[in-house]
Amino acid sequence: MRIALIGASGQLGSDLLPCLQAAGHDVDPMRHADIEITDKDNVAAVLEPLRPDLVINAAAYNLVDKAEDELITAMTVNGTGPLILAELCEAYNWRLMHISTDYVFGWSPVPPSRPWTELDRADSSGRYAITKRTGEQFVQEKCSQHFVVRTCGLYGLAALRGTGKGNFVETMLRLGRERKQLRVVDDQRCTPTSTADLADALVKLIATDAFGLYHATNSGSMTWCEFAREIFRLAKMDVEVIPITTAEFGAKAKRPAYSVLDCSKLASVIGGPLPDWHDALARYLTSRPT
Numbered sequence: 001m002r003i004a005l006i007g008a009s010g011q012l013g014s015d016l017l018p019c020l021q022a023a024g025h026d027v028d029p030m031r032h033a034d035i036e037i038t039d040k041d042n043v044a045a046v047l048e049p050l051r052p053d054l055v056i057n058a059a060a061y062n063l064v065d066k067a068e069d070e071l072i073t074a075m076t077v078n079g080t081g082p083l084i085l086a087e088l089c090e091a092y093n094w095r096l097m098h099i100s101t102d103y104v105f106g107w108s109p110v111p112p113s114r115p116w117t118e119l120d121r122a123d124s125s126g127r128y129a130i131t132k133r134t135g136e137q138f139v140q141e142k143c144s145q146h147f148v149v150r151t152c153g154l155y156g157l158a159a160l161r162g163t164g165k166g167n168f169v170e171t172m173l174r175l176g177r178e179r180k181q182l183r184v185v186d187d188q189r190c191t192p193t194s195t196a197d198l199a200d201a202l203v204k205l206i207a208t209d210a211f212g213l214y215h216a217t218n219s220g221s222m223t224w225c226e227f228a229r230e231i232f233r234l235a236k237m238d239v240e241v242i243p244i245t246t247a248e249f250g251a252k253a254k255r256p257a258y259s260v261l262d263c264s265k266l267a268s269v270i271g272g273p274l275p276d277w278h279d280a281l282a283r284y285l286t287s288r289p290t
Helices: 011-022 040-047 071-092 127-142 168-178 195-206 224-234 264-270 277-287
Strands: 002-006 026-030 054-057 095-101 146-151 181-185 212-215 240-244
Touching (some): 011 026, 011 195, 040 071, 054 071, 054 195, 071 095, 071 127, 095 127, 095 195, 127 146, 168 181, 168 224, 181 224, 195 264, 195 277, 212 264, 224 240, 224 277
Parallel strands (some): 002 026, 002 054, 054 095
């Protein structure tokens, strides 16, 4: 399969590229300098000569707090970009995979009694989340052969190479080397996910014709405080993690209090769930260069 991978230098793209190549796909990796997804003419000029069987959009505006002040920029990248890709893919009968976020469930004032499924209503209040939900809807409405995949809190080795956005694990390790005590939010429950595990699942998914909306995270759930404590335990670092509330942290943008995703639909299609988050984190820390 010939694949155009947009966002190839990001955390997910950096792990997805070798996984796709190992599976025998012919991949055209694209960074921001190679394609501007918010420019319809540029997208057509870049993709039409390639005639890909599949376009994967792993690019996004993901500065959650800055999006509160930069709504137009965020919407252009997260909404207009996917719309342009979806319309072009539909016109040429190409497949489209679009990566989205658990933040689309940030609207609920009371956490549900179970993880969110693909059938649950997604409607968010934060501006970043609104732009991501808009992109989802455009892909679903405009491209018949689509995979929309929601995930959460990605962390990958690209953050160490300076080619991808930083991640929570690396931030904790850096702060833990600087301080002996950290205050971390303990009232947001979710499932941060290894890009290596997600990439493997996505390669399996595109081998099918099971188009639609999917949730894809590592298994299990935790709060950010619990995640931080496990990072320091595995890294053998003596750092005290003090739990605080979201209100005490004071971030500009609203975060979901509960955004654990039910990934059973994906598991049924690809032959099993992603690994448990404890295992994923341990492998990530082991794989970091010393």
